[in-house]
Amino acid sequence: MTGRERPIVTLLTDFGEGSYVASVKGVLLSITRSIQIVDITHSLMMGDVGPAGYVLSNTSRYFPPGTIHLAVVDPGVGMDRLPLIVRADGHYYVGPDNGLFGDVLRTAVEVNAFHVREEKWLAERISPTFHGRDLFAPVAARLAGGVDPGDLGDEIATADLIPSPIPTPIRTRDELTGQVVWADSFGNLMTNLTQGMVEEWCGDDPYQVVLGWERIRNRIRTFQDTSKGNLAFLFGSWNTLEVVVSEGSAATRLGVSIGEPVRLERVVAG
Amino acid sequence: MTGRERPIVTLLTDFGEGSYVASVKGVLLSITRSIQIVDITHSLMMGDVGPAGYVLSNTSRYFPPGTIHLAVVDPGVGMDRLPLIVRADGHYYVGPDNGLFGDVLRTAVEVNAFHVREEKWLAERISPTFHGRDLFAPVAARLAGGVDPGDLGDEIATADLIPSPIPTPIRTRDELTGQVVWADSFGNLMTNLTQGMVEEWCGDDPYQVVLGWERIRNRIRTFQDTSKGNLAFLFGSWNTLEVVVSEGSAATRLGVSIGEPVRLERVVAG
Amino acid sequence: MTGRERPIVTLLTDFGEGSYVASVKGVLLSITRSIQIVDITHSLMMGDVGPAGYVLSNTSRYFPPGTIHLAVVDPGVGMDRLPLIVRADGHYYVGPDNGLFGDVLRTAVEVNAFHVREEKWLAERISPTFHGRDLFAPVAARLAGGVDPGDLGDEIATADLIPSPIPTPIRTRDELTGQVVWADSFGNLMTNLTQGMVEEWCGDDPYQVVLGWERIRNRIRTFQDTSKGNLAFLFGSWNTLEVVVSEGSAATRLGVSIGEPVRLERVVAG
Structure with missing residues (x-):
């Protein structure tokens, strides 16, 4: 970051619609006034780390290098663990070490990780139920202010980080099996x-794609390639296989949700 | 725009609560770092171009001249059409040429329109299902960066643009007939x-106002002018006729929604 | 505020998801272009001033001094009353004088209040149904632009301000009785x-804590201190007593909501 550009901090949480997100923003701006804040999303399912990590890695990559991504989906809040900083291909990630950055780690080329151990970087009084505000935000704000991650914490081996809870797809000659990792607001199943x-x-x-009770062979490129209401699959804007219903919701139609296996x-011709 | 002021880009989409909006913001900031982003709304009904256009024209006018309004309600995403830029009374609009800017065009005094045809202004790899991120955002970011619309695209006659799908009100001596174009979060029917x-x-x-099964003669100026629960009409903050229920929802009470005719x-005295 | 720092204006309203909030933002930026806008929340219950005031005072304190908090929960919109400015411990608050700032006033040490009476500070044409846009936003924008509250309005005695509608807790030797003032998005009852x-x-x-039909003696420090589904209480991130269910919703479990007495x-040992 040059001195002239305002640092960008994105926020991804499961805090929902209330005012908790705003408290985090207040802390960020109190420490580093020049921060430009951008919300990624706050409507993630509470405590569901795997899908949150997929949304994070597939959204954060569109931001400019140097962006700091503050991500708090943290079912273990209040337990004894300190903030994690990950530097991955020029982006910074701050949050709990619970697998949330697993998909970022899996896809990045150049990665460093740091544990923040010194209390001087955190809030003076830390609420045991709101680490987003009192632990993670102060660290993200210091990064945004230009402090080096190596000055904030101790580098640790990335192999020691907790991986994403979502298993890697399994491949045999005849089958490739993954899972649904996200359902977007239109009901498309990623x-x-x-x-x-x-x-x-x-x-x-x-x-063919087997999901729930359906076998889907209808591969499309755009939603106009099939009639309204038809079930189909495509490689979507995340460059992954999505099961969709044209002008409808695949999530509702199939009655499946995040975590469902997809095969x-x-x-065989004939 | 002077060199000192940060350009404003507003966003209006039907993308809902997820992370798609954030991808668009990432692209904007990656191209023109100084952009100040303001959300108009993302909770529009999916693909419903007419109401979206009304919300856009009645909100965008409150922003300062020079603001760029990026609007993506685009049921035809993936089809072969290129971004439209409209300059209307000093404001810029970027989005699909599908009637979304019809109400802006209808009310503006000075209008120019441009089709962006050169691929160099778009993302390198364009997802056929996410033109907001890969087609429209790069164009809006270039405008925000100071590129002239005439350098981005070819001027076209505004008469060739697709009008709003909402018909103009019909007037006879005895009747004036329009339609409900928006229901706000309180249930007021615009x-x-x-x-x-x-x-x-x-x-x-x-x-009198005839809407659904009701005939309404109770014209009020503020919600305090009638008792709680009463049906009434007023000329509201958009300067248009609204049917309302004091401290209640007219949409729920009348069971009508966007598109319903209002007469x-x-x-006749007597 | 120094000349170099961009002024921060936060927004707290009951306007919901639509575009009304964006109109307010447009007015702010039209008057003072350098404003940095931060949403506190817009999903408050319509017209419910007391809880809104609690959310405001417990969130605004995390912003830097000099921040302007524009708060519009205003069931009396359209009636004859003019904008209130409160300066409390270095923060500014702008909104209706209806008790919304009662909790801020109760907890602040140094307070001044001003009524804005001159029409020149307001919009030229004031919609009787949208004072947030036409009355309060222009005042907040002037404050953000560096105008002194004393130049915008006449100082009034804070004792004359309408207090919060939520009564002060009542204390006897054997009992302390307050009420639920907020239910967060997780269902925790503040x-x-x-x-x-x-x-x-x-x-x-x-x-013990008596709320609804329950008597709760299980005091915890973090959500991990009790088993999933257990009812408990803790002193939470607002430093107030919260009734919670570990990995669940206390609001749903107890069937109680804002306003419910808590005793x-x-x-007695034995």
Whole structure:
């Protein structure tokens, strides 16, 4: 960050619509007044670390390098653990070491991680139920103010970090199995199967997508490629396989949600 | 815009609560770091262009001249059409050419329009399902960075633009018929009948408002002018006729929604 | 405020998800372009001044001194009353004089209050149904632009201001009775009983919390201190007594809401 540019801090939490997010913003601005704050989302399912991590890694990448991403989905709040800073491909992430940054770590090329151990970087009085405000925000604000992560904490091996709770897809010759990792506000079901994984698995061979009770062979490119109400799949804006209903909600139609297994099967001609 | 002022970009979409809006913001800030982003709303009904256009024109006018309004309500996403820039009375609008800017065009005095045809202004890889992020945001960010709309696209005749899908009110000697164009979060029903239209139609003569099964003659100025629970109409903060229930929801009470016809009838004395 | 720092204006309203909040932001930026806007919350219960005041005082304190808090929960909109400015411990508050700033006034040490009487500080045309946009925002924007509150209005005695509609807790030797003043998005029930009040009342003596049909003796420090689904109480991030359910919603479990009395009773040993 040059001295002239205002640092960007994004926020991703499961705090919902209330005023808790604003308390975090107040702390950020009290420490580093020039911060430009951008909300990623606060309507994540409470305490559900895996999906939150997918949303984070697929959104944070669109921000400029140097952005600080403050992420608090923290079912273990109040327990004895200190803030984690991750530097991944020029972006900074601050939050609990509970797997929330697992998908960022998996996809980044250059990664360093730091545990913040000194109390002087935290709020004077730490509420045991609101670490977002009293532990994580003060650290993010110091990073935004130009303090080096190495001055804030001790570097630790990234291998020691807790991975994402979402398992890596399993691949055999005939099947590729992942899971639904997010349902967007339109009811589109995002999976953890990237276009690259799928192509590496089956090349140009035909396959079908098995999700819930449905077998889906209708691959589309845009929502206009099929009739209204039709079930289909596509590689969407996150570059992963999505199961969708044209002008409708796949989540409602299939009655499935985050965590549901999704299986790709080769289709035998004949 | 002078060099010192930070450009303002507003956002209006039907993307809901998720993280898609944040991806758009990331792209904006990656291209023009100094942008000040303001959300108009993201809780519009999915794909409903007409009401979105009314909300846009009745909100954007309160921003300072030079503001760039990025609006994405785009049921045709993925089809072959390129971004539209409208300059209307000193404000800029960026989005799909699908009628979304129809109400802005109808009310503005000085208007120019441009189609962006060169791919160099767009994202390198364009997701066919997320033009807000990959087509429209890069254009809005360039405008915010000071690029002239004439350098971004080719000027087109405003007569060639797709108008708002909401029909113009119909006026006879005895009746003036419009429709409900928006229901706000309190359940007040906004129509496309402006105070000017109504006065031009009937001067000081008495009239009643027919909406759903109700005939309403109770015209009020503030919500305190009638008892709690009473149905009434007033000329509201958009300067248009609104049907309201004092401390209640007219939308719920009448069971009507956006698109419902509203008819004003002269009341014959006697 | 120094000339270099951008002034912060926070917003707290009961306007919900629509575009009304954005109109207010447009007015703010039209008058003072450099304002940095931060939303506190807009999902307050419509017209419910008491809880709104608690959220405001417990959130605004985390912002830096000099911040201007524009708060509009205003069931009396359209009636004949002019904007109130409160300066409390270096923070500014702008909104209706209806008790909304009662909790701020109660807890602040140094307070001044001003009524804005001159129309030149307000919008030219004032909608009788949208004072947030036409009365309060122009005043907040002038404060943000550096105008002194004494130049905007006439100082009035703080004793003349309307207090919070929420009564002060009542204390006897055996009981301390307050009420639920807020239910957060997790369903935790916040009361107006501060840790200081409770300790002053009973020192180290044991007590139980009576709320709805429940008698609660299970005091915890963090949500991990009790099993999932257990009812308990703690002194939370606002430093007040909260009734909670670990990984659940106390509001749903007890079927109580804002306004419900909460009674602390000494527990007699034996």
